[in-house]
Amino acid sequence: MIGAAAPSQWAFNDNYRSLLAHFGIAPHTINVGQPNENGDVESANGALKRRLEQHLLLRGNREFTTVADYEQFIRTVLDKANRARQSQLAEELVVMRLLAVDLLPEYEEVSVRVSRGSLIQVDCSAYSVPSRLIGQTVQVRCYEDQLEVWCRSQPQLTMPRVSGGQRHVVNYRHIIDWLVRKPGAFRQYRYRDDLFPSLAFRRAYDALTAVCLPRTADLE
Numbered sequence: 705m706i707g708a709a710a711p712s713q714w715a716f717n718d719n720y721r722s723l724l725a726h727f728g729i730a731p732h733t734i735n736v737g738q739p740n741e742n743g744d745v746e747s748a749n750g751a752l753k754r755r756l757e758q759h760l761l762l763r764g765n766r767e768f769t770t771v772a773d774y775e776q777f778i779r780t781v782l783d784k785a786n787r788a789r790q791s792q793l794a795e796e797l798v799v800m801r802l803l804a805v806d807l808l809p810e811y812e813e814v815s816v817r818v819s820r821g822s823l824i825q826v827d828c829s830a831y832s833v834p835s836r837l838i839g840q841t842v843q844v845r846c847y848e849d850q851l852e853v854w855c856r857s858q859p860q861l862t863m864p865r866v867s868g869g870q871r872h873v874v875n876y877r878h879i880i881d882w883l884v885r886k887p888g889a890f891r892q893y894r895y896r897d898d899l900f901p902s903l904a905f906r907r908a909y910d911a912l913t914a915v916c917l918p919r920t921a922d923l924e
Contacts, residue, residue: 728804831872834861835879851863876901879893
């Protein structure tokens with residue numbers, strides 16, 4: 705929900721309304737300051753967070769090599785928690801009806817124009833795309849954890865979707881051809897620090913700027 709008015713004046717965001725309308729559900733609010741009115745979803749969400757926290761403490765650290773490893777950790781915790789509920793689940797499945805509607809699509813598609821800086825804006829975040837797409841209008845399929853970029857019905861690239869406080873993802877390979885043609889733009893590029901493939905490249909550039917003219921350093 706959004707808004708800070710009285711409960712009767714609170715509004716639901718469009719995505720939430722669309723979800724409920726798809727399944728034929730009417731939304732309603734609870735009274736302010738009455739956590740006992742929270743539904744099963746809120747209660748289960750809090751219990752899951754506490755369960756994961758306890759298993760992380762038992763594990764001894766929060767470091768995971770890959771996202772897949774973290775997802776497997778969560779699945780293991782959930783499987784263990786759900787083992788004791790199989791009989792209740794079986795009872796529910798006997799009386800549950802099949803959904804009368806199709807499942808929601810896996811992604812939301814938006815059309816955006818590629819800027820002169822070879823960037824697209826999706827959900828207030830900036831993503832770089834190959835410079836050959838500058839000026840084109842592309843279709844972006846927004847999945848939960850990744851974006852697919854299409855142009856004229858042809859797939860162009862797939863990249864991770866940003867989350868948390870991160871607001872941009874710039875791949876220097878997308879920008880380098882454009883910068884070779886306009887090397888002066890490198891120094892003023894908004895996301896310049898993202899264009900160094902490694903710390904060694906950054907140190908090399910700093911060394912060049914110390915002994916060369918700025919344009920020469922940019923070219924090198």
